[in-house]
Amino acid sequence: MSERNVLIIDDSSTVRHGIYLVLKQTNLFDNYLEAASAFEGLEILEKRKVELVVCDIVMPGMDGFELVRKMKSHGQWRDIPIIMLTGQESVDKKIRGLELGASDYVTKPFDPGELIARVGVQLKVKQLQDELKIAKQRYMELSITDYLTQVYNRRHFMELLDLEFSRSNRYKYDLSLILFDIDNFKSVNDTYGHLQGDKVLVEVARLVKSVIRSHDVFARYGGEEFVILLPQTSAGGALLVAEKIREQSERRDYEGLSNRRITLSLGVATHDAGHYADASALIHAVDDALYEAKKAGKNRVATARPIRDDGGPEAAEDA
Numbered sequence: 104m105s106e107r108n109v110l111i112i113d114d115s116s117t118v119r120h121g122i123y124l125v126l127k128q129t130n131l132f133d134n135y136l137e138a139a140s141a142f143e144g145l146e147i148l149e150k151r152k153v154e155l156v157v158c159d160i161v162m163p164g165m166d167g168f169e170l171v172r173k174m175k176s177h178g179q180w181r182d183i184p185i186i187m188l189t190g191q192e193s194v195d196k197k198i199r200g201l202e203l204g205a206s207d208y209v210t211k212p213f214d215p216g217e218l219i220a221r222v223g224v225q226l227k228v229k230q231l232q233d234e235l236k237i238a239k240q241r242y243m244e245l246s247i248t249d250y251l252t253q254v255y256n257r258r259h260f261m262e263l264l265d266l267e268f269s270r271s272n273r274y275k276y277d278l279s280l281i282l283f284d285i286d287n288f289k290s291v292n293d294t295y296g297h298l299q300g301d302k303v304l305v306e307v308a309r310l311v312k313s314v315i316r317s318h319d320v321f322a323r324y325g326g327e328e329f330v331i332l333l334p335q336t337s338a339g340g341a342l343l344v345a346e347k348i349r350e351q352s353e354r355r356d357y358e359g360l361s362n363r364r365i366t367l368s369l370g371v372a373t374h375d376a377g378h379y380a381d382a383s384a385l386i387h388a389v390d391d392a393l394y395e396a397k398k399a400g401k402n403r404v405a406t407a408r409p410i411r412d413d414g415g416p417e418a419a420e421d422a
Contacts, residue, residue: 106133108151109222112144112170113159113188118211122157125215131226141165145173148180155225157209159188160196168203175204182232184225188213249323251301252308260322260330261382267320267334268382271374279341280389281331283348283369286401288327291360299359306357307365314348330389338373338406345369345404353402366402368393373407 109132113119119137126132136151138144141162147153156174160167167187174180184206189196197208206228207221247259255263264280271278285291285307292300304327311321311329320332333341352367370392372385379385388407396405 105152107154108132108134108136110136110138110144110147110151110153110156111158112138112141112156112162112167114139114162115159118159118188122213122218125218126222129219129222131222141167141170144170148174148183153183154229155222156183156185157188157222158185160193160200168199171200171203171205182229182236184229186221186225252305252323254308254312254329255320255322257322257324257330260320260324260332263320264332264382264386267332268374268385271334272377276335277337277373277375278385279333279336279338279371279373280385281333281341281345281348281369281371282324282386282389282393283329283331283345283367284393284397285327286366286368286397291363291365295360302359303357303365306355307352307367310351310355311348314344314351336373338371341371341373342404342406345371349402349404368396368401369404370394370396371404371406 109126111119111122113122116139119139123135123137126135132154134151136147136153138147141158142165144156144158158167158170171185171187174183174185181204185204187197187200187205187208188211189200189208190211193210200208206225209218209221247255249256267278285303288300288303291303304323308321308323308329311331315321315331315333318334320334322330322332324330331344333344336344349367349369352365355365356362357365370389372379372389372392374385379388392405392407396403399405
């Protein structure tokens with residue numbers, strides 16, 4: 104578990120020490136960081152992770168309001184709770200601070216019990232916010248990820264394909280697709296069981312991830328079909344990747360299959376600017392190429408032919 108740090112910002116060393124003594128008895132924090140100015144406080148925030156800030160409003164150079172404004176405009180600091188210190192007469196300042204994004208305030212001279220209570224509440228709120236943020240991130244990951252292979256699912260792939268297709272047209276670079284499936288996969292399930300079949304899917308996904316680049320997009324397209332989106336990749340480059348994947352799978356010893364070979368059939372299609380009308384046409388072309396690879400005997404790569412002058416695709420070419 105990471106350390107819990109509190110940052111106390113006040114130009115008065117007496118006030119800072121008083122806050123330290125009060126908070127020290129609660130064991131809410133591991134470290135108590137002090138700053139004599141807002142500038143010094145920002146320097147500490149740049150270097151240390153902080154769970155909560157206690158900050159005076161009136162300080163030389165930069166006041167507490169400007170500090171709050173800077174923290175709320177900074178991506179890494181905007182969720183840090185800020186408790187502001189105000190004087191008895193400072194109702195307008197309290198309102199202004201809250202409007203700028205301060206979480207709470209404590210009136211000076213502060214009551215130790217009130218300070219502890221307000222700090223405790225803000226820490227609980229931050230904990231709930233952090234847990235919600237993690238849950239939302241996890242939900243997002245689940246919504247775009249295939250649960251078995253932990254690669255992208257088809258829906259998210261299609262969203263990324265549309266974006267990349269538009270980018271390819273805009274910046275005039277090649278965009279390649281590889282669509283492949285596992286040959287005779289039904290026989291694997293029938294012979295070894297569906298759990299073993301699932302292990303093969305996971306291992307194939309792992310193999311592919313070891314071959315492709317980090318910025319390539321890899322997804323489970325459905326069943327035993329997978330698809331790879333290769334931005335800024337020519338037809339020749341995509342063919343090399345497809346052939347490498349095919350060869351590595353053919354040579355691989357898949358655990359639990361009694362030396363049975365797992366082969367792949369792969370289709371390759373490439374869009375250079377204006378080649379295909381839209382992403383759906385590119386998908387159709389690579390699907391046809393995969394069909395030709397299966398038809399030609401499986402365990403091979405087939406590439407989609409260029410578009411004919413009359414607008415129709417030529418037959419796929421066996422690589």
